[in-house]
Amino acid sequence: MTQPFGPAIWSMFLLLGVSLLFSVLIVYGRRISVADDVMFRGLVITGWLCIFLGCIGLASLMLGPWSFLLAGMTIVVTIVGVGQYRSAQRRTLLSALAIGVERSVPLERIANSVAQQGAREMRFRAAMLSSLLQAGVPLPEALERSKHRLGVGEAVSLRIGYENGSLESCLRWSTDDEDRTRRSLRAMLERYVYLGWLFVVGMSVVVFFMLKIVPVFIELFSDFEMELPATMRWLAAFADTFVGYWFLLTPLLLLLWGLFLVGVLSYFGWLPQDFPFLGRIALPMDRVHVLRGLGSGVRRKRPVSEIIDRLAQLYPRQRVRWRLGLVGSAVRNGSEWTDALLTVGLLRKSDAAVLRSAERVGNLAWALEELASTRMRRLTYRLTVGFNGLFPVLILIYGAVVLLISHAVMASLIGLVEALA
Numbered sequence: 001m002t003q004p005f006g007p008a009i010w011s012m013f014l015l016l017g018v019s020l021l022f023s024v025l026i027v028y029g030r031r032i033s034v035a036d037d038v039m040f041r042g043l044v045i046t047g048w049l050c051i052f053l054g055c056i057g058l059a060s061l062m063l064g065p066w067s068f069l070l071a072g073m074t075i076v077v078t079i080v081g082v083g084q085y086r087s088a089q090r091r092t093l094l095s096a097l098a099i100g101v102e103r104s105v106p107l108e109r110i111a112n113s114v115a116q117q118g119a120r121e122m123r124f125r126a127a128m129l130s131s132l133l134q135a136g137v138p139l140p141e142a143l144e145r146s147k148h149r150l151g152v153g154e155a156v157s158l159r160i161g162y163e164n165g166s167l168e169s170c171l172r173w174s175t176d177d178e179d180r181t182r183r184s185l186r187a188m189l190e191r192y193v194y195l196g197w198l199f200v201v202g203m204s205v206v207v208f209f210m211l212k213i214v215p216v217f218i219e220l221f222s223d224f225e226m227e228l229p230a231t232m233r234w235l236a237a238f239a240d241t242f243v244g245y246w247f248l249l250t251p252l253l254l255l256l257w258g259l260f261l262v263g264v265l266s267y268f269g270w271l272p273q274d275f276p277f278l279g280r281i282a283l284p285m286d287r288v289h290v291l292r293g294l295g296s297g298v299r300r301k302r303p304v305s306e307i308i309d310r311l312a313q314l315y316p317r318q319r320v321r322w323r324l325g326l327v328g329s330a331v332r333n334g335s336e337w338t339d340a341l342l343t344v345g346l347l348r349k350s351d352a353a354v355l356r357s358a359e360r361v362g363n364l365a366w367a368l369e370e371l372a373s374t375r376m377r378r379l380t381y382r383l384t385v386g387f388n389g390l391f392p393v394l395i396l397i398y399g400a401v402v403l404l405i406s407h408a409v410m411a412s413l414i415g416l417v418e419a420l421a
Contacts, residue, residue, distance in 0.1 A: 007061060014054030020047035089122045090148060093129075097139075098171035108133035138162055152282075152316050153289050159314045160293045160307075164300040188387040195394060196260045202398065203253060209405065210239035217412050224419045231408035283345065286320050288375045290346050295368030305331045320346075351375075 024043050052074070093114055100110035111130035115123045125146050132142035140159045143150060150158070161170025214235050221228050228236065242249050290311060297307035308331060312324035323344040330340035338355050341347035347355075351371055358367030 007058065010054050010057030010061070012054075013050045013057060017047045017050030017052075017054060020044075020050065086149070090150070093122075093126060093148070094154070094171060098168065101168040101171060106133075107139060139167070152285070153292070155316055156289045156293050156311070156314070157296070160296050160310070163310065164296050164302065166296050166300060170296060188384065191391060192387070193260075195391070195398075199256070199260075199394075199398065202401070203256065206401070206405070207242070207253070210235065210242055213409075214239045220416060221412070224416070226415060226419055229408060229411035229415060231404055232412050235405065235408050282317070284375070284379050286317065287346055287348075288372050288379070289315075290320070290324070290341075291351075291368050291372035291375065295365050295372060298368060299365035304337050308337065 020043055024040065024047065056074070093111075096110050096114055097107055099105075100107055108130045111126050111133060115126035115130055117123070125148060128146040129142050129148070132145055133139065137145065140155070140162055143158065157170040158167070161167040214232070217232055218228065218236055293311050294304065294307055297310075298304065305328065308324055309328045312321050312328050315321045315324060323346055326344050327337065327340040327346070330343070331337050336356075338347060338352040338359075342349060342352045354371065355364065355367055358364045
């Protein structure tokens with residue numbers, strides 16, 4: 001009996017994908033004007049999808065069910081690669097703009113130079129940015145309209161720096177300090193995304209083992225009138241618990257899958273800024289961005305109340321905008337701005353004392369910038385210590401579960417072999 005999808009069918013998928021991509025290369029060439037064309041994008045996506053299906057189909061003929069695991073790993077690796085590539089493109093553009101501002105080169109010329117090299121999508125976005133800048137669109141708005149994905153710190157820093165006339169220092173901070181912190185956090189998050197993937201897949205395998213394999217061992221030992229090994233009895237008890245309380249454990253597994261998905265989306269920057277619970281987790285970083293914005297404005301002799309009102313209008317996260325709006329109202333009613341920031345949780349008590357002292361002696365701008373840098377370094381250090389301390393513990397727990405299952409299976413098999421001998 002022939003298989004409905006044999007090697008010939010999957011090879012045709014692979015050949016079709018390669019042919020589509022080759023045709024796109026011949027027809028469109030390296031023209032950047034088609035990077036946002038619907039037909040161009042559709043052909044490219046279809047071509048790569050056919051190649052992916054062809055490769056996975058051919059692999060399924062050799063690996064069987066394991067091909068699904070291979071497909072999942074391929075998707076994760078592809079998304080990671082695309083995310084890293086686009087992040088590198090954004091850093092390249094911001095670094096070039098920072099150099100242009102530092103050397104008084106028109107920004108549209110810098111963007112046009114970037115548009116002459118690199119991948120098609122990067123050249124298209126840089127060309128769009130150059131056109132918008134030539135039309136007089138402000139840099140922050142031009143970056144947003146040219147579909148450049150910026151982080152919270154980068155967006156706030158660019159807008160405040162553009163309005164204050166301190167674009168050079170803000171761009172340099174976005175490409176240096178912010179980038180070092182992001183690389184450090186990204187490296188730690190990569191390990192946890194990897195561990196989360198192992199945990200989610202491992203939990204799925206464990207559930208399958210409990211529901212399908214453990215009952216077989218129980219039946220075999222019952223037929224031979226033998227006693228199950230202790231580890232297998234533990235697994236059997238867990239399987240009975242899972243079957244009896246599936247309505248509680250199944251949502252837990254779905255929650256783990258959801259947390260893993262949220263972690264992946266957060267890693268690539270695709271998670272909405274106002275995603276539930278994200279605001280509380282990102283609050284320490286929001287404090288740093290607010291301090292940095294205040295420092296940039298104060299250095300340009302702008303009133304603190306005016307800077308707070310402006311931050312309340314442009315900050316990407318709605319919850320932080322709401323808090324800054326409360327601060328602005330309190331300041332207009334006569335409250336001290338440090339006390340107002342302290343009340344809404346955007347400033348720590350020790351930081352408020354430092355800022356009051358610095359304001360009295362005329363070093364407020366320096367104090368705000370130093371506090372922002374110190375808080376950023378301290379936050380990075382704490383996260384690094386916490387993640388590095390938790391990672392071995394999770395590895396040990398994961399290894400203990402694998403050891404328990406392996407011992408249960410081996411002890412049961414050895415017992416059956418001895419009984420048959």
